[in-house]
Amino acid sequence: MDIGSPSLVEGLTGAISVVEAAQTLPEAQRRARELRADLEGRGVHADVLKFCRAELLADDYFHAVQEAVKSVADKMRSRTGLTDDGASLVDRALGGEPPLLAINARTTGSQRSEQSGFANLVRGAFGMFRNPTRIGEELTKLLAIPGAEDRARRLMNADRSQPDGGLFELLVALAYYRDGWETAFAPERPGVAKTHDLNVRKGRSRWAVECKRMDRSSYEARERVRGEELARPVHRLALAAGRSIYMQIAFDAELDAIPDDYLALHASAYLGAAGANYWSDEHGIGTIREIDWTLAREVLAEDDVYYGSSRMVELLIGRYDHDFAHSMSGKWLPSRTRPFWASAVYQASVVGWRNQSATAIRKKAKHFRATVAKATAQLPTDQPGVVHVGVETWAGSLADGVRHLLNKLEMMDFDPGMSRLRWVYGEYFAPEVSTRSDESWAIEETSASYRVGSHRTREPLPYHMLLTPEAKTNHGVHWDPANQYPLKRPRT
Template sequence: MSASWTTCNAAPELLLENHNQPSCESIANEASQKKHKKAQQKNASKKKEALQNYKSFIVRLKDRDKDPVILNTKTAFEYFLSFLKPGEWDIRRERVMKYFERLAQGIEKPTEASPLSAEESRIAFHEDWMSWYMYLAECTVHRPFTDQESQSARIRPFFNKLGASIESLKAINGIEGKIHDMFYDNNNNTDSALFELVVAVCYIENGWQAEFIPETHNKTPDIKVTKGSTTLYVECKRLQKVTDYSESERQAWLRRWKLLSEEMLRYRIPSFVEVTFKKEVDATPQGLPAKAFKDLATCGAIAEGMCIENDDIKLCARHINKKRIDNHLKRWSVRHASSQMNALIDEQWTPEAAYTFLMSCKRSRSTEPHSGLFGWFITDVDSVYAAKWECIADESIDKKAKDVTKHLAKAVKQAPNDARTVVHIGYETLNGPIVEVARDQKIVETLNSFDFGDKDIACVFCHSFQSRTFPDGEYDFAETTRHRAYSLTPDDILPERLLLGTEQGTKVKDDTHWNQDLREILGLS
């Protein structure tokens, strides 16, 4: 496994003064035109190696007992486990397993009588986030063949950091109560709790003493920190992983995919489509992608890999290189729902792309215990129909680029009237660099203009996280830390303010990870 972190420590107002940011529309148009060709050239050698063999994967298996990420994850997992009663983890794990067993049955033998709802078909156990994350950590440590790579990639850096800093974690006053709440609190806010833990550890490692403030009916900050004669209060806010708009957009796509996939099945030749929505997905005719595919199929254009477009969408269709998939599967099994399977289907695979597919295939199962759906390995593909989709409409980009205004307002409300408070806001960058450029502009404007009233807000830190998985089983993780100083400078508070950068090989740059991704897509790096 490998991971990299980036950080940006420039004051937000300097971004607006010194950088000419292109508009969302111009970025989207340019990226849409260039990204596939440039990304294909950029990743050609890496993908070729990844799809030919599993040599690097085998090496990692042999060296697992020396891998610091696995060792640190194990340390954190076992520490959390110590807060459960004997046998309780077995019960919690079983609940996770039952959910995915039902999901596996729905995929293997779908029925019209009892179809899985959107909530019931998610690759995540929403009912109990802490148990789900513990299950992923356990897979990382003990069951490498049942790990769910995309989910683990976003959680593992937190467990890795907490395991690597276990003594700092234990040094936080009130840590026992905080972890107890992570397992037993009805709020199910594990993402927020993990964020608070790594923030508190960051203060400990910057020379502060830290203690969690017990929750009461009256809202108070999360953490109190002291260094010498200085006392600060710390309030942490974590945005939800996926915005409501992003989820509604995904559901709108799935309704269109249902009609499109039915048309692709009638075509009977394994095919791949790329759909670019120029308007908001739900504002386009539901049957339009299906009609566009049918029109291309009718004139024999799919075999030539051609495109069709109007003011609503652009759809490109081509045959899938089935021989390429077959040749690979003769030598290697491929994990179900993995980056490697996506890269076998799409020869122009990119890590930020959203894929949907139908597949008729043969599978083998891992013999590891508690594997369920994640123990599936594809051994042969009979037929496959797949799509990659995105929406570049300005309205969509704007709505997905969720600002931090509401969370900042809540944090300020909880700040005491008679003491300095530092605010930390965390969020994930899951919608690609175009959205994040737009979001960053909003955050800069908010931090420059927000009215704190009589509250003494010393500094606001914004931490954004992004994980990516690759066909060869590798992953990377990026963190960008932004700040806006008010009554104290960031160096007065946290000279080292990267929350999760503990691994060897971490690269720190004075740049945002979304700008780096954007340059990569445009072939500028």
């Protein structure tokens, strides 16, 4: 009986080693007791100890940590009232001026930096232990890559406040290794010069690989906050009227230009029977309707549902459109065993919105020319180079489609300078809150290749993915599943 798989752990000396899987349940129970005793000796928070259970450690240590990280998101939501997940939750709860959750008084520059660093740490934990489980699944392959262990050790120590970049490098290295390339991390030269990240070789072909993560758009975060501000009065009006309504809006202007009472006036008119359930004006178009409780009550009679989740929204309005942001409020009964889950909902209001104005789309569709320019400076001049740019986005299909087109155009006339940059890969990650009953979060992933200038050099890594097994992927792009053309490339 195979109880689990090998796990990657860090010893007291900082060295990383593989721990053999527990082969029996008593062995898993012993490990749980030992881990709990060690954590108690370190004075860790009591909430962490809840995850030192044999049933979690029976698989491997990774699953215990993964469940603990999920609990952090639950606690952030419970303390803020937010319904977001992943990076969006971190940005809204720990970012902003002021943040909804502050770890200090934030009266000095040092304290504000500490707050920012803590937000990066939590965001990185979400990224490492909730998303790229492929690192854990392919641990043996990862440890076979020269230099990977040093990068992982640095990630766990010196780079803990900014872990996303290191994780991205490990995922890219695994992609080349899986495709049959001899892969090794390039030796670093601290204080001398910045170097590229990877050297890969297959037969007579050699490439220098550089990996960069692109900063998220602050415009997207500000737009989400403004949308919540506009939706809040609608929730108050629905609750006061004892009505359950769904309002959907497509804005035609930037949200900062929308009057504070814009949605409230339409909701008030509808609830007072003085207004229609549809409108169209200079600010956008919208509809309002009563919520059909049939599906929600049918499911809640048999199962608890996480309050405010995308699954809850889907049950209330019939479908969950990931192109829309959603705000939800209501009266509900918490589950006896899971306080963040609802066993009944008595009243609810949902506001869904998206911004289709050309100005807003352009501001969210930030291209990565400047990021590629920085990466190019680290490439050598004696071999062809490729840059992988990681882009995490929740801007919606319109903005993501425009971003893809802009990146393609920017790379066509990009000047690589003295380097021999030939290809750029855009690794697009679109976090979404899953509507499945057994998931709380999911990621849509698209890998797009962009030829730099005009040449005949074949791309080194066609049809690769970083998080998703390649056998389970489709042609096309996540922002337009019906469009197969942009990324369908001939096999080489």
